[in-house]
Structure formats: C-alpha cells, structure tokens
Amino acid sequence: MRVFVPGVYPRSEALVQATRDLDRGRTTEEAVGEQLEQDFQALVAAEEDAGLDLLSDGMLGWQDLFRPLAEAAEGLDARPLTRLLDTNTFYRGVLVEGEPRLRTPLEAPRLPAGRWLATLPSPLAFSRAAQGMASAQALAANVLAPQIEAYAAAGCALVVFSDPFLATERGVPELAAALAELPAVVPLALQLPFGDASPVLAEVAELPVSAVGVDFYATALDSLPDGFPKEVIAGVVDSRSSALEDPNEILAFALELAGRVAGGVSLAPNGDLQFVPEPIARRKIAVLGAARTALGAGA
Amino acid sequence: MSRVHFVTREIGSLAKPSWRAKAFAGRPLGEADRAEAERWGRRLEVEGHEQLLELLSVPQLGEAELPAIDDWAARYALRLLERAGLDVVYDGEQRRTEMYDHVAQHSRGFEPRGSVRAFDNKYYAKAAVVESPSIDAPYDIEEFRFVAGTTDRIVKVPLTGAYTMVDWSYDEHYAGARRLGASAEQRYEARQRFVADVAEQVILPNARGLVEAGAAWIQIDEPAAATKPHEVPLVVEGFNASVRGVDAKKSMHICFSDYRALWPAVLELEDCFELQLEFANRDSRALGTHDEDRPGYAETLRLFRDHGYPNVGLGVLDIHSDFVEPPELVRDRLLYAADVLGDPERIQVNPDCGLRTRSWDVVYEKLASMVEGVRLAEAVLERAQAGREPA
Numbered sequence: 001m002r003v004f005v006p007g008v009y010p011r012s013e014a015l016v017q018a019t020r021d022l023d024r025g026r027t028t029e030e031a032v033g034e035q036l037e038q039d040f041q042a043l044v045a046a047e048e049d050a051g052l053d054l055l056s057d058g059m060l061g062w063q064d065l066f067r068p069l070a071e072a073a074e075g076l077d078a079r080p081l082t083r084l085l086d087t088n089t090f091y092r093g094v095l096v097e098g099e100p101r102l103r104t105p106l107e108a109p110r111l112p113a114g115r116w117l118a119t120l121p122s123p124l125a126f127s128r129a130a131q132g133m134a135s136a137q138a139l140a141a142n143v144l145a146p147q148i149e150a151y152a153a154a155g156c157a158l159v160v161f162s163d164p165f166l167a168t169e170r171g172v173p174e175l176a177a178a179l180a181e182l183p184a185v186v187p188l189a190l191q192l193p194f195g196d197a198s199p200v201l202a203e204v205a206e207l208p209v210s211a212v213g214v215d216f217y218a219t220a221l222d223s224l225p226d227g228f229p230k231e232v233i234a235g236v237v238d239s240r241s242s243a244l245e246d247p248n249e250i251l252a253f254a255l256e257l258a259g260r261v262a263g264g265v266s267l268a269p270n271g272d273l274q275f276v277p278e279p280i281a282r283r284k285i286a287v288l289g290a291a292r293t294a295l296g297a298g299a
Numbered sequence: 300m301s302r303v304h305f306v307t308r309e310i311g312s313l314a315k316p317s318w319r320a321k322a323f324a325g326r327p328l329g330e331a332d333r334a335e336a337e338r339w340g341r342r343l344e345v346e347g348h349e350q351l352l353e354l355l356s357v358p359q360l361g362e363a364e365l366p367a368i369d370d371w372a373a374r375y376a377l378r379l380l381e382r383a384g385l386d387v388v389y390d391g392e393q394r395r396t397e398m399y400d401h402v403a404q405h406s407r408g409f410e411p412r413g414s415v416r417a418f419d420n421k422y423y424a425k426a427a428v429v430e431s432p433s434i435d436a437p438y439d440i441e442e443f444r445f446v447a448g449t450t451d452r453i454v455k456v457p458l459t460g461a462y463t464m465v466d467w468s469y470d471e472h473y474a475g476a477r478r479l480g481a482s483a484e485q486r487y488e489a490r491q492r493f494v495a496d497v498a499e500q501v502i503l504p505n506a507r508g509l510v511e512a513g514a515a516w517i518q519i520d521e522p523a524a525a526t527k528p529h530e531v532p533l534v535v536e537g538f539n540a541s542v543r544g545v546d547a548k549k550s551m552h553i554c555f556s557d558y559r560a561l562w563p564a565v566l567e568l569e570d571c572f573e574l575q576l577e578f579a580n581r582d583s584r585a586l587g588t589h590d591e592d593r594p595g596y597a598e599t600l601r602l603f604r605d606h607g608y609p610n611v612g613l614g615v616l617d618i619h620s621d622f623v624e625p626p627e628l629v630r631d632r633l634l635y636a637a638d639v640l641g642d643p644e645r646i647q648v649n650p651d652c653g654l655r656t657r658s659w660d661v662v663y664e665k666l667a668s669m670v671e672g673v674r675l676a677e678a679v680l681e682r683a684q685a686g687r688e689p690a
Contacts, residue, residue, distance in 0.1 A: 010416070088466070241474075241478065243471050275415060
C-alpha cells in the first residue's frame, strides 16, 4: 500500500509574506526564490520523515493547476479569475489565442529518479479551464505529451492527472480519447479531488490509467463497484479540514477498502493540501505516514 | 409624470490609504504618504484635514495616535463616496481588517489557523470554529455612530453573513470526531447547526445593537451563498435568523457565483427587500440595450423578473479592472435592466462588489461615472414616460 501527496502544497507563512512583499516591491525575485527553495526542502524532509513512497515538489511555484502550462505554451494565456469548484480559491481561466503547443517543457523538480511523482491537469480539465476552446485531444497531444516526456526523462515514476470537474460535468469518453494521445513512458493516474466520484466510477474503471483517486470524504465506500479493477488512491486525509485525522481510523478504512478492490490501494489526501495552512498540511503528511507505519506493524 | 430616481450606493470595502495602513502596521511614513493625505484632503474637501497632516508629520506614530488615524481614514472614505455623488454610503470598512477576519476576531469560538491562497499571491486568513460561537457585545456600534455622525447621506451597514462565515471556516466542533465516511446528511446537519449558531449568537446581537444605535439598513454579505447549490436553504435560514425581529431595512449582497442556484430558495428570505449582485464582471463593454449586448445581465435578470422577488441591486462597475465604465455604458446596463424587469422601481445601482482592489483615483472615476450614467438613464426613462420618445 503506497502513500504519497500529489497536488499543490501550501506555502509557508514566510513564503506567503515573501510573495506579498514581492508584489509590493519590498523584496527581490532572488529572495523569494531562496524562500521557495527552503519551502521545497522542508516539504521533501516532511515526506521522507513520514516514509512516503513517492515524493512531490508540492508545485510550490505554481499559481494554480493550469497557469504554468498555459504560460509555457504558444496559443494559450491565463486570465479570467474563476472559482475552483465550491472553494474560496480561484484559478485563472485559460484563454485560447491560437493552436496550443508547448514551447519548452517545465523544469522537472530536483528529486531522486524513480522516486517522485508529478501532478498535471487532466487533458479534459485543461480543456474545460479553457471553456472548451481547445480540445482535450489537442492539449494532450501538443502540451501534455511533451511535458510528460520531459518528466519521464528526468525520472518521474508517476504522473497524477488532477480533474476537479469530471465527476460533475462527466465526459469520460472524451477524456479516454485524449489519454490515447499520450506517450506510454510513465504510469498515469487520475485523481478526482473534492467531490462525490460515484457518478463516474464505473466509467473511469475502463480508462487507460493505472490508478484512480477518490475523495472518501464525499464518496460513499459502497459506491465503489465490487472488484474495482484499478488501484484506488484513497483520499483519506481531508485537505479542506484543519482537524487532524486518526491514523488508526485511516488504517481501518484502508483495509476495508482493500477488501473491495482488485487493483490495490494507495493512500493520499482527497485533494490539494493547499487548502489548509502549511503547518497543518505538514501534520497531515505525518498522519499518512503514521497510518502507513501502523499498516506495516500489523502486516 | 412621476420622477424616475435610481438610488446609488457602494457595496463595502475601499482600499486603506497608505498613511492609515502604515500607521497601523507600525511602519514609518514617508513624504509620499503625507502628500497623498494632502492631495485627497484637498480634492475631497475634507474639512479640517490640516489636522491630519499635522498628525502625520509626527516622526513616529504610536498607539495613542491610531484612533485618530482610524477616524480620519473613515472620514476620507465617506467624503470620497459623497463627492462621487452616492446617495447611500458607509466608511469603506476602513476600521475592519477584512470581512471574514473582522467577525472572527470579535467573536468567541474562532481560532486562527493560518493563510490559505485566494488567487495569485493573494491569501486570506482562515480560522477554525472550536466551540459554539458567540459575542460578548455588539462590536460595530462605535464604527456606525461615527459614520452616522459624519455624513448626511443614507447609511447602510455591511455585515458578513452567517453562511459565509461557516463556509470560510474550518470546522473543529460541529462535524464531530468521525468524518471519514460520514454521510451527506450528517455533513449537512453539522453545517446547519453551525450556521444557526453564528446567525443567532453573533450576527443577530450585533445587528440588534446597531439598530438600537440608530442603524436603519443592514446589508448581509454572502459571497459564498451560491457556491454549494444544495446549501442555499442554509443561506436563507442564516439570513432569517440573523435579522429576525430587527426593525430595519435588510438586503443581501452576493457575487461571483452561479445565481441560478439561488431561486427558488431566496423566495423564503424574510423581509429582504433586495439582492445586490455582481453583473459587470461578466458583461460586454459594448453599448446597447438588447440581449446580445448585455450577456452579463440577461439570464440573471430574468430570474428576478420571473419570480417577482426580491428587488435587484444592479452591479454596473467591474471591481477587478481599472477600466472606467463610461456613463453611456452604465446608462445602457440600467436601461436594459429596467426593460427586462418592467419596473424601474425594482432597481437600485451599485458596483459589483467592494472596491478595495482599486486605487482611490480609479474608484472615484468609476463611481462618478456610475452616478452620471444613472442620471442619463433617468432622463431617458422620464422622456419615455412623457411619451416624447421611446426608451
């Protein structure tokens, strides 16, 4: 049973202040970069201490799930503020101004080869962030595919596609067609953050991904089809709650889940940890680690 | 012929002047800060502003000077809104940190937890509820009394709504220990109890105190109202419990949401005469009074028309842009709304939301243009009433 933390991780208060100061002309890009590096090192240390199986760089330099890719691509821009689901956090919607094509892949994080995961928007989520003005297939083929190639060459062990919209807006066939455009160079997972995934679980079981992430704070365990064929990335830590979870409760839930699925179980938060302040996020990583330790002790 | 008159208002926040922000942050003021105080003091004809300039010339401002600085910031904000021509004003929330934090800081039961990203490099401070919230005493009375004693305009007091306080808070009290696998019904019931307590034990006593002090209009701000459509009934329950028995005019402000989720639940709002909504953010900047010219207004205004209740506070200024809406654009947005609703008396006029992300220069130009645009629309409608030309 693997444990890992995909998605955007919250910035420390020091980094928050540094970025505020940068906006107000009170500090330099260099100083913010130094703080960013400190936050990155602290996150990796927390993940290692918790014994996580795959490391994440927390996307600390990303403003939201779409912006860096939109800015790195010809034909795309990011502008209109758009609420993310029912949260009080906004992303900048993607504007399509031409044929989207990645100019230069985003730099891979400095993490040990074979031991890190990357998070990207699913091709369909990317298309929806652009109001459908670019197709999921085109974004997959011309933006996400070269990015995945670059990540794989840098030793990425897993790419997690985040799709906040799939469970409510559907479109699994369109997503399947887009996923077919991607190179088979690294295992792919699909995470459905923050919401009831039950309407699409039967369909996503057929997608060309090795694992599916489900928010079990919004999805009933009973809604998972018996013998679900994919690995389930169980969202067992609530990224929208400041309350700390009980590792034993997580363990009991994970074991019950494991008895129902054929593809195995991994443990993760139910969405990006950026929805809690950093000290709480760090403790939630430790909770996941404690659940993993308890699982090992009981094995 | 009856005169057409649209009441003009602000919604809430204005940016804090640099001299106010730095004084409260304990940072030294520079010549630029003093120059700003003088510039706006002259431009807005703030009576006695020389006293502020004298105060700001002190090398190091201390705690003792802060109450006077606060009063001056409120006075300057009031004069800004008055000089722009608004009928209904407040103080730009100059004394408040931020709409959520202001309530959490003045209430028992909330504990700060840290910063969460809003967008870009903008973050908000988020608290957790750790016990049933309450207040020791109404906390906006002095702020209101200052405003009422400093302006001759109608005063509308903005208060953050119960549902938004709940939605923007972490829950470490109502949800209980076991949350993994909790049913949707259990989660809803926990939030319902949380909303009820905030409404009855925080918002209502503050609203009552304000009305006893002379407040005649309470605006409940609910930016989170439509974010979870299945919880709109909780928004309504929260509003009703927050103002029950309060003898004042009541309205609700909502923004940046899918307003279709609000009806029919909002029909159960008790004694809420108006919903003030954001429209300009999603509208075209082209002139015109047909459906295709006003994409930001068409669908939502039909909801007001078809349900007949409540009235609309029409957002005509985009608060996320420095674009100064020409008076003709404001006129056309207002004429379009009057045509869809069929009754101009159901409409009052305001910016989409608070203007604190804009500089005062931009705010003044936008608001003055809004007022001018309203006068243009009134003239068109009055001529139409008189039968001299079609609207």
